[in-house]
Amino acid sequence: MDYRTLGNSGASVSELTLGTMTFGAEADETTSHQMLDAFVAAGGTLVDTADVYSAGVSEEIIGRWLASHPTEAAQVVLATKGRFPMGEGPNDVGLSRRHLATALDASLSRLGVEHVDLYQMHAWDAFTPIDETLRFLDDAITAGKIGYYGFSNYLGWQLTKAVARAQALGYAPPVTLQPQYNLLVRDIEHEIVPASLDAGIGLLPWSPLAGGWLSGKYRRDEAPTGATRLGEDPKRGMEAWEARNGDERTWSAIEAVASVADAHGASSSQVALAWLLRQPAVTSVILGARTVAQLDDNLGASDLAKQLSDDELARLDASSSPRVDDYPYGTAGVAQRDRKLTGGR
Structure with missing residues (x-):
């Protein structure tokens, strides 16, 4: 496992992150702990x-x-998020x-720690002045409760x-x-990637497999079945599945991925x-596994990232x-005009 700096900070993190949205939902506690064991054993440090x-x-x-792995815990770079409701009150x-x-x-309190390394705003809040959030x-940081902070699901502006x-x-x-970013969702390259590069912000992409599409499990015009997220819960996102299934770009990407996979x-x-x-600004890619095998x-x-050729x-x-x-x-x-004004650069 290689390591990269956490955005513009001096902290080092593993280039792969263990995402834990499945913990307590699609993975029980025993499986979740097994995944933490496997991730840390492989050199992983960033847990989100x-x-x-x-x-x-x-x-x-x-x-x-x-609490039960104090030695391993000392190497973990711990990240969590806040913003969405955890109660029914107007200030929750x-x-x-x-x-x-x-x-x-x-x-x-739930994590059993006095400090998290990275605290992230889970989404933009149009009702709170940004200065208030930043001051908090x-x-x-000054109080020692967090080391760094970041955002999730923000637009470029x-x-x-x-x-x-x-x-x-x-x-x-x-x-x-943290943006959604994968071979099927690349619109962040228009604004968000350039904005991140300009500010020295490190990207932590979520849904890197596009909800399982890029794993090669799905087939054109065949409704998902079996041991897949959509197969086990057909009502989950079927409208989105139909739209993606009908997009030729989806199958072009899936076929290209399969071709490169076969070669390696x-x-x-x-x-x-x-x-x-291998994409610009990416610090660490968030893995959202349901099983240790995944x-x-x-x-x-x-x-594999080191082996992929430019071609x-x-x-x-x-x-x-x-x-x-x-x-x-x-x-x-406009692009043609710019090239003329800059001498073709």
Whole structure:
């Protein structure tokens, strides 16, 4: 396992992250602890959770593992999130100082720790002034409750505004952003990736296998069955499945992934993950396994990422390039004018 700095911080983290949304839901506590054991044994350090994952159960499962593995726990870089409701009250949601103070303390209690390395705002809050949120996070760093902070599911302008306000106010800067990013969801390359590169923000992509599509489990025009998330729960996201099934770009990407996988004797999942590891601004890719076997397979992406050739990366890129037909991204005339003004650069 290779290691990278956590965005613009000095902390080092593994290039693969153990995501724990399945803990307490699709994975029971025994399986969850086995995945933590396997991840750490493979050199993994970054463990990501959130207060709303299984209504706090995910954090509790991690907390019990940390307490029973003090040596391994010392190497874990622990990340959690707050923003969404954990209660019925009017202040039990959002990014206000009122809610975040309660949410962070509750997360620390469930995790059984006094400090988390990375505290992330789970989504933008249009009702709370960004200065209030940033002041709370800066205070939480000063109080020793968090080491760094980041965001999740922010748009490009939201990320840039937060970075600029933190700088203007003299607060600690954000270090990471968690976006959905995979070979089938690449629109963040228009705005969010450039904004992250500009600010030195490290990306922690979630859903790197596009809900299982890039694992090679699904077949064109065949409704999912069997041991897949959609197969076990057909009502879950079938409308989205039908839209993706009808998109030729989906099958172009899946076929390209399978071709590269065959050439390396690897799984499709490993190829999709390895592609992400080679993308600009990516710090660590979040693995969302349900079983130890799935996790073990996904961990193989670390070595494969070093083996992918430039030609293979180009084939994967071409199979799934984000659409740029519409304004403002498809403004070929503007691009031509820019090249003339800059001497062809």
